[in-house]
Amino acid sequence: MKSLIQPAMWALVGSCYASPLAKQIEKRQVESQMNDVDILRYALTLEHLEDKFYREGLANFSQSAFAAAGFDSTFYQNVQTISAHETGHVAFLTAALKAAGSAPTEECTYAFGITSVAQFVATASVLEGVGTSAYLGAAAQIATKAYLTAAGSILTIEARHSSYLRASLAESPFPQAYDDPLTPDEVHTLAHGFIVSCPADNPTFPVKAFPGLTVTTTGTITSGMTIGVQTAGYALASADANAHLYAAFITVTGPDFALLQPAGDGKSYQVTVPQGVNGQSYLLFTNCNETVNDNTVVAGPTIVEITNPPVSSNATSA
Helix, strand or coil, X not given: CCCCCCEEEECCCCCCCCCCHXXXXXXXXXXXXXXXXXXXXXXHHHHHHHHHXXXXXXXXXXXXXXXXXXXXXXXXXXXXXXHHHHHHHHHHHHHHHHHCCCCCCCCCEECCCCCCHHHHHHHHHHHHHHHHHHHHHHHHHCCCHHHXXXXXXXXXXXXXXXXXXXXXXXXXXXXXXXXXCCCHHHHHHHHHHHEEECCCCCCCCCCCCCCCEEECCCCCECCCCEEEEEECCCEEEECCCCCCCEEEECCCCCCEEECEEECCCCCEEEEECCCCXXXXXXXXXXXXXXXXXXXXXXXXXXEEEECCCCCCCCXXXX
């Protein structure tokens, strides 16, 4: 096994160029060249994780435990409904793969590390946000219209789950005008830490995990703040004198680049949160300062919850 403290090298990408919006979205989402069966299996893998998360959480924490944590019976019942939705998504995607003559992925073994109701609800909110971004990011790769419609139907439910849970945590249920799309590799980077093992005969699909990042700053984070970011124990090192490292937040209109200041050890960095990002946001390191795709990502993404004041209209009533 390689030591985690061995340096991860990055190199400057020669074809680093800016693109119009439509081309940016296409470029980010087609990196993995997944076909429709791959995408269904990818979606099913995520739904298995969510399904097991809710079933395990509801088995571990009773309604009285939720009440003791400050969540009423209506909230508990709604979480039960969310759990049923995730189970339904698993059944639907499994049936779709079988109808296509393809083997579905089976449930893996997970380690969620949940020890309290509060932690369960906070993690549920994050998972639903990632789920929304996962379906949004995969949409551009779906060729079959019926599959695209089905994925869109699941996406809207994931977004409703996310909004409900965020509101229950006193967070904005709709912090941005647009949700952020993530590529399958970016989603896998966020999700794979929960996966302990999977059945040996599970069908595979082309995804990889990038090196991990962690935000070390605690408390409320707003635009303009400088936050601490660390690698998962490894050191980032330039592969040559022409290589550079940049920080970027993912948005639907293209990456929002942020000021990145290294501490000098290759493991610790400071990033200034730019204007224009809010809510559950995704920060990664890249070797290109014009576009971000799976070929330019060096590490991440990691999740940053950004809490800016709500945007209100300047209009006044007569």
